Amino acid sequence: MDSPEIPKIKSNTSPSSDSPPVQESPVFSYISNLSPIQPVKASHAVQGFTGLSSPPLVFTSPRINTLRETSFLKRPQYPRLSSVEKTKSHDEASKFVDGTVDSRKHITQLQMGLITDTQDCETNSSSEGVDEYLADPMEMDCTNSCQSVNPCLKESINASESEAPPEKAKEDLDGKQFDAKPVKNEEHSDGELPSSECPKVGSGLSIDNAFNGEYHQGFHNQGIGGRHQDDCDHNPPSPPGRLQIGQVYEDCTEKVGGTSRGMIGNMILHSPNKAKNDQGGMHRRCLQFEEAPPCATGKGDSSSVEKVNNSEPPASTAELEIVQVPYAATSKRQMGASLPPRYGGSSPLTVPKPSGIGLHLNSIVNAAPVVRGATTIKLADHYIGVQVMKSSSVVNHHLPENVRDETENSIATSSSITRSPHNVEFERHGSPPEKSKLDSQNVDSYMELNQSSSQKKRKKTPSSKDSDGCKRCNCKKSKCLKLYCDCFAAGVYCAETCACQGCFNIPDYEDTVLETRQQIEARNPLAFAPKIVQLEEEIQFTPASARHKRGCNCKKSMCLKKYCECYQANVGCSSGCRCDGCKNVYGRKGDFVPIEHGVIKDTISDKAGKETFDEKLEMVATKKDILSTDLYDSHNHTPLTPSFHCSDHANNIPKSPCLPASYLRSPESDLTIISSYEKSTRSPLRNSETGGILLETSKELLDMGYYHWREDYDHIGVADTFSTRYDAAPTTCHIIPLSDLYSKASASSTSSRSDWKNASQAQLCPGSQGLSSSSSLHWHSSPVTPMARLGGTKSSQGLDFDNGLYDVLHEETPEILKDSSNPIRSVKVSSPNKKRVSPPHNHNHELGASSSGSLRSGRKFILKAVPSFPPLTPCSNSEGSNIIQNTSNLHDKGRKK
Template sequence: MDSPKLSKSPIPSASAFASASASISSSSSPVQESPFSNYISSLSPIKHDKAAHVAQGFVGLSSPPLVFTSPRINTLGRPQSSSVEISQKCEGDKKIINESCILERSVTESQGLVTDIKNEDNKDDVAVQLGSSSECVDEYLADPVETDCAKSACSVKLNLKQSNNVLQSSVDGLLDLKNIKFGSKNNVGREVDAAQFLSGQSEESIERKLTSDEKLLKIENEQGSAQGISDGFQKFESDRFDLSSKEKECKNFGPQKDGRGDGCSNFLQQLPGSLLGVQSYEGFAKNIGGDADVPVHSMTHEASELQRSMSRRCLQFGEAQPEATATCSISTNRANNIISSTSLATNSETESLSSSHLDLSAKSRTRQLVNLSQLAMNMIPQCYGNSSLTVLKPSGIGLHLNSIVNATSMGQGGTASMKLAQAIKSTSTTSCQTTENIDNCSDAFEKVSTPQEGALEQKVCTIAGSASESLFAEESVGFHMTPNTKRKFSSEDGDGNDMFDQQSPIKKRKKLSNSTDGDGCKRCNCKKTKCLKLYCDCFAAGIYCAEPCSCQGCFNRPEYEETVLETRKQIESRNPLAFAPKIVQPVTEFPLSNREDGNRKTPSSARHKRGCNCKRSMCLKKYCECYQANVGCSIGCRCEGCKNVYGKKKDYCVTEEMVNRSGEISESRVAAKPKKEIFHSELCDPYHLTPLTPSVQCSDHGKNASISRLLSRRCLPSPESDLTVLSYAKSPRSPRTSDTNDILLETSSSSSKARELTSLSRVQLDPRSRSLTSGGSLHWHSSPIMPMSPLNDNKKLQGLDSADGGLYDILEDDMPEVLKDTSMPIKPVKAGSPNGKRVSPPHNLHQLGSSSSGPLRSGRKFILKAVPSFPPLTPCIDAKGSCNQSRNNFQENRSND
């Protein structure tokens, strides 16, 4: 719940909460400019707005987590909004709705909480109403929403229905937590019916709308719907993203407005489909109103607005994306006001902001979109402070083991659900002390999310369950939101941390243990480190400690944001990658099509960047970070007697050998490369050699040596998360250096060199790769570490990536600003890889450009990537499957535990 502290928290400068607090309080929104924000702003104004938020985020710093959290290329993977897609989503929503019934139960069980929540909501309402910022917030949110709107038109519609129902049920303006989150029971039931109904109609209506003239649709809709809605639509339609209008509405966010407006317009231009989706959404919502059982007819302006706000809330709460969509299309002052009236609204808004951004990133293929997503990522921290409700963003997919564990274990959908459950818990925790209710809620969420996992890749979820689904999609897309999510979660706790602290250690411990497995959130129990060291999972994950934590003397709280930031900086100064994801995901060398054939990498192929050092646990217990992350051990591991069920080091080595052999063949064709070198390079690349998929890789390499080479080249250091490890030949094992940094550093040891390398590799290699990789594999995962070539270079490269739909741009954008910033001192990289993987000395870099025999040739690359995250190129379906698999694994583990 909103904690007064947060609002009070004097963190003017970088306060993560500042934005959130601003939204709540009348105070003008503090939009700070930061290098990152500036960078973003350069790309798109919208981003800039987000950037401001980013600054606020505690993680915000240039800290790697944010970087890593940045949306992945995956957005590329997402198809632009289209009628078909929308229809699919609608179906998915329908499923979700059906599942929502399950949620109902949980909701009912936790109704007791609702009352309390309402009270708090009222408080919040007061605070929110005080300022016009709320409106601004809505506006602010609205922009990102567009993207979502396109995608989640159906879901949004459903949400709208829900909101209608909610409106009826809660005309008094108070929304039950149920309604807000999941829609009340009644709503759920109605929604279910409506969903079914809609699902049938949604496709037709959507398509029709898409095809039909937007204006006509809107006009019709407006006529049919309440005038208030029409006002909103008019405004929306006329301006949609008219900045001027927004400016009027949102004075506080003036700067953001422009940015948003531009970004939105750009986005729209780029993604006309999204617009259609939005429109369809609007029309659909109206249609729903007419079709639905809900007595839309009687709706007054306010009612309609309220509906919107409600739906928006529901969307936001349940699913950020849908919310964003709704907000985007609907964003009206009234609606905003109404929304703001609800305490949850504020939180939801914040969430919606971040979520919307996320959605944008996911959907967008444009650089701007990417930036937006990044911004969104950054924005999440804001939520942290204010939002009692946590946004259900993809949880940690990958950054830290902590997050990884969660994500992996839960499966993405599961993770999302868990997040949601946690959010609910945290939300309810304050008011509701009944753990059973909480558990029930979480369980319900899990249930809901579980079935959904297999469903649509990218559904926009109106309901909580759908939310988890969407999150899942996001994760699959490549968002590494874990830290953010956690933040949010923790933010819910917000001031509630005190409560946690107050809780008996045992109780906390239990929660922790439970939370880790059940909630998918790992929580710390630090006693001496004050949660300011990497020992602390929360801190390591870039999130504040929260309710589940049983830490003592914790400083990893919003109140101590400065301290946290400083500490992080210190740690990062020592080890820039300290907060980087521990799990590296393979970059897809092969075109998507190939992967579909069986080459596609799955999370299982992920590897621990540093590798484990287990000696007694045989990598069969959670002591082993590899095992904990559900990834197999690799050469990088120095474990003894490895029996990792996810992949033994031995197997990995064998695979490597096989690969090397195949590589030899390929090499013979291309260029002579020392076998040893190849081997090492491959070793460096866990993905290709993953024990799980050795045969395929080997075969590919052998058969398509040329292709592999090309790909490998293109695959240079992946920026993605932290590091991309170029394949270089090196001595088998070098003592591990400080951290993964070594790898990264090696790759990008000198920014200039790295650039050269990247640019050279791209430029020189691209021509070939282009033809070969026309399939559009993502080679570049925006890796923060990876030095970004100047824009000029990028342009050159863009051509290469053009086939990929501008992935390159996106990736580039994804690159953490820290990494991007050349000025930023990058810790000198050591030649030795931490895991003993020896990285080729800098000279390799020089060679890259000039000679084909460069280290890149091996084509093996390491990319640090969130474990849960899916290979960028991998189809969402695949990702899901992998997620499911991981989740299953996780469940198994849980059961075992």
């Protein structure tokens, strides 16, 4: 922070200025082309997808694992660690590097080296680190992706952790790093190196987009391996930015070397012996990333944000400086990244995972719009919550690098604020050690720190949500340990951007947070469940109204203001809502077809949908948000959304006089089911139409999703007799991982119909709230993401959904999941008060129990029809992301390993 470093930084900047020409040189381009690294760049884009998985973390419930929970909340930590580690690694790398170099590293070095020697050193070190990394089973996942993608980051990290002593790191920071950074930055500007970094992060950590954003930011801020800097960091190292970075390093180094505590401090200090531990730390970070998504929510948001940050060099620098000062001074909280947002994403979505939970779904969802706004990316808008995060990343991926850069730059320029949050978070990351110390210290002091930081934060971001889309809170009395706190509710640690006072929702108080969470969950198992499910699907194929689980209780706002949860989430009100005079633009409560009408009336629903559609269009027209409009359109097209509501609100259904058309499907009448089925089929078409619209705006991502959807739809159409099979689907959905389904669908479009059916079903399931709802709970409980678990069941997917699913679930699925999977059990659990919690799955199951699969199938069908993107839940991350990503990024899957 202090002056001394600044001069150094400046010196660094000069080198960087030199390097750029080199990068530009034809030779450099040629090398880059030759080098295997380039693929990495592609992966980089992919990272966002990897990040998608992260959102689920947010939802992870304490029940499953404390670890999960911790990770769940760790969003903040993650950034911290990353920043610290990065700095450390960077320093260490600079020192140690010379020794061994992997072929990859060599390549990178060649690229890097052309530019600068310092980089070479780092790369070398990184290579060593990679080896270590590989050695470590824990990190294998990360390593795989990292290696393939970007050894540098890992290497740097590893080296720093294992080898470099803190002191050296500082020295390096003071000396080489800064120099190196500038150079790296330049390289990054070239694009290759940055990409590598991104992949590392994403792949290694399987980070949410949001997380990635943070992570990248962290790098960026730290200036740690300049190469680590984002691809996006096209920005030439602006002097101010460098200065900031330098300051950050100092902070980190100080923490590390001197008082350092936190993970970073430990890692650095213990680095040699604890290389593995450090790796564990890394691994943990990965988890954190996943968690962070949210904001990543966004969560997803994060990815966009990251890019933005990267892209924005100049503006960001100023912001960074601002952020840094407060952060260093207070070093209040470690941040949870985001989502995205976290979105989740970030997001997720992401937090997802997200928010994971990453960002907690709610936060993600909410954040998503914000992020979108910040990014101005329509695509992102379409995706809510975790998806948002994903979408942002996805968008970047899909877009040509140039385009991306432009978009990023535009975004960055448009909203420097968005960047700032990340920066802030990053700074926090550096501080975590301090916080850990603080834990021992008095809470009061801690509170004070938080408050002071909060004030600063507040200035930065007035809005509840960060530009990233990450949740921000301004809690004063709740200590951020109640659902009043958006961060806490989202399952994310409060970040520096938060203006909360006396915040306990920080890694330092992880235990307290977990306990509180458990208490709250004990009260209401769904308390941390995403309020809205499956944004992706909704966006693409289903009406916006689809996913609000709980529904609102608006009396005066008429569901036309953000007071309304539904409106805030860009979701239409459903029968589950208890609102008065609902005028929700995204779908009115009254739009639902009365249950009593019974047998459905697709026509009715359709008419209603159309009418509402027109009205909505008008309403939407008024709206500024493009996203909202898009959602609206989709909503209109898809009456299906109500079905989701039904699942969610199944408990409520009896109460509500009117149900959405989907509700008609209720198991009670087969006819209704059929009609619902028809609708579902229809809706897909509509959705496809909407999807087409979206595609126009959104581009490839939407196309991907749309394509999948189409396939599914086709399959469905093929299986007109679907009823029985699809009935089974709901159960299967729980079991089957989206990724599998997706893989099947995407991998073998030519595969037999049966496969497709299964795949479609599976996809739908994930997408469907009903499925997800029960699962969502589980997911919430386990940030770890059911995905892996589900993956185990994949083999069974092809099997009878009806028969096998339950068995599979019971056998393979964790007990928790089993419970949730258990149709009868789960539902009521959700809402003690009945008000908001809706156990969609339960309904399905319950209904299914009574009515058998037919109803399920109807719902499922709908769900299936909706291309399933990974729901907000963690699972959704990988899978959903996969779907979207597939076209764009195959790399992600490899990374996800």
